Structure formats: C-alpha cells, structure tokens
Amino acid sequence: MRAGTYRPQRTRSDAGRGGRAGPGGPQATLPALRRGLGDRFLVLVGMMGSGKSSVGRRLGRALDLGFVDTDAEIEKAARMTVREIFETYGEPHFRALEERVVARVMAGPPSVIALGGGAWLSDATRRLVRERGLSVWLDVDIETLVARVGRRTSRPLADGDARGKLAALDAVRRSVYAEADVSVRAGDLPQEAMLARVTAALATHLGGPAGRTPPA
Numbered sequence: 001m002r003a004g005t006y007r008p009q010r011t012r013s014d015a016g017r018g019g020r021a022g023p024g025g026p027q028a029t030l031p032a033l034r035r036g037l038g039d040r041f042l043v044l045v046g047m048m049g050s051g052k053s054s055v056g057r058r059l060g061r062a063l064d065l066g067f068v069d070t071d072a073e074i075e076k077a078a079r080m081t082v083r084e085i086f087e088t089y090g091e092p093h094f095r096a097l098e099e100r101v102v103a104r105v106m107a108g109p110p111s112v113i114a115l116g117g118g119a120w121l122s123d124a125t126r127r128l129v130r131e132r133g134l135s136v137w138l139d140v141d142i143e144t145l146v147a148r149v150g151r152r153t154s155r156p157l158a159d160g161d162a163r164g165k166l167a168a169l170d171a172v173r174r175s176v177y178a179e180a181d182v183s184v185r186a187g188d189l190p191q192e193a194m195l196a197r198v199t200a201a202l203a204t205h206l207g208g209p210a211g212r213t214p215p216a
C-alpha cells in the first residue's frame with residue numbers, strides 16, 4: 001500500500017444475530033463510525049426488499065447524517081411513481097433518471113443513500129460511489145426478499161412470478177453487488193438487529209470497534 005493511502009480491507013460480516021460492535025454495543029461505536037466515514041457518503045446497495053430504504057433511514061438517524069432514497073428523489077423530480085415511469089417511458093429512461101439523481105445527490109453534502117436495487121449496475125454510479133462513498137451490500141436471501149416484496153405492487157420488476165424474477169435478477173447482479181466495500185449477509189432479521197449488524201460490519205471495516213480516522 002502506498003504511504004498515506006487509506007485502503008481498508010473488504011469486509012464480510014457474518015457476525016451473530018444482531019451483530020456485536022464492541023463492549024458498549026452498537027451505540028458505543030456510532031460516533032467512531034461517523035468519524036471514520038469522514039466526508040464520504042454511506043451508500044446501501046442490494047436487491048429489492050433487502051431493506052436499503054428502511055435500514056438507511058435508521059442509519060441516517062443513528063449517525064446524525066441526512067438520508068436520501070434515490071427512488072423517492074426520482075419520484076419527486078418526475079412527479080410520477082417508479083411504476084408509472086417504467087410503464088410510460090420504459091426501464092432505460094428510468095435508469096437514465098436514476099443515474100442523474102445519484103450524481104446530483106452525490107454533488108451535495110454527505111448523507112446515507114439508499115440506492116434503488118438496479119442503480120448499482122451503472123458503471124458511472126459505481127465509479128462515483130468509489131470516489132466519494134463507502135458502499136454496503138445488504139445480501140439478503142431470496143425467501144426473505146419474496147416475503148417482503150411479493151405482495152406489494154410498487155416494484156414493476158417483481159410483477160407476476162416474484163420469486164422467479166427476484167432469483168433471476170439476484171443471479172445476474174450478485175457479482176456486481178459483491179464489488180461493494182462491505183458485505184452484510186442476513187436473513188429475516190428484525191430492523192433493529194439489521195441495523196446493529198450493519199454498524200458492526202462498518203466498525204470492523206473502519207478498523208475495529210473504536211473505529212479509525214483515515215490519515216489526511
């Protein structure tokens with residue numbers, strides 16, 4: 001490693017249910033995580049239903065950072081729902097909007113960002129996140145995704161045979177999600193336990209429970 005280059009190792013968290021983040025528990029690590037993050041964005045990636053939006057909102061609050069959901073930003077900008085955009089203009093148009101929204105958000109102040117599940121497939125978005133962010137893959141099993149997404153109507157790519165469609169997308173996308181800086185593998189954990197697991201994985205990635213501030 002070049003002198004002065006901060007390059008933490010990639011991390012896969014298989015910590016126990018709920019995760020452990022040092023003697024004081026997850027709460028104790030939050031200020032250290034905030035410091036370790038510096039001026040980077042914290043960017044959540046993963047399949048539909050993995051909990052990016054839910055965990056992201058909680059992480060933003062826990063770290064005292066703003067929270068941005070790219071789907072919500074797209075809907076605000078387009079004054080249409082994600083489904084309406086897909087149905088009216090098609091997926092390529094949605095992807096172009098998504099790329100623009102991510103770039104706009106990442107030109108602003110650091111925050112926690114929940115990407116839509118397909119946003120990470122964009123080369124431009126991954127490049128931007130590598131430059132300005134720390135990425136976390138929520139790697140959640142298909143059965144859990146289906147249970148969360150299958151009965152909802154807001155995700156056009158899961159229409160009909162949700163299990164089949166999610167499994168096919170997951171198979172294609174896994175290797176790209178795996179490029180994220182940190183991977184958090186989880187089943188159907190309650191939201192607080194998921195949050196604890198993510199903060200534990202981040203603490204490990206950033207240099208242990210005490211966290212570590214990157215050298216200037």
Ligand SMILES: Nc1ncnc2c1ncn2[C@@H]1O[C@H](COP(=O)(O)OP(=O)(O)O)[C@@H](O)[C@H]1O
Pocket residue numbers: 046047048049050051052053054055114148149188189190191192194
């Ligand atoms: N840990 C969890 N346990 C149970 N339900 C969850 C959990 N995380 C998210 N959900 C629910 O699953 C659905 C998808 O979660 P969401 O956060 O929107 O995921 P994503 O943004 O990755 O698609 C939402 O209805 C949400 O309330």
Ligand SMILES: O=C(O)C1=C[C@@H](OP(=O)(O)O)[C@@H](O)[C@H](O)C1
Pocket residue numbers: 046047048049052053071082115116117118119154155156157
């Ligand atoms: O995986 C995908 O391609 C998509 C995921 C959705 O966001 P969530 O991952 O937040 O559900 C939304 O952007 C759109 O329906 C497409």
Ligand SMILES: [Mg+2]
Pocket residue numbers: 052053069071114115116
């Ligand atoms: Mg979401």
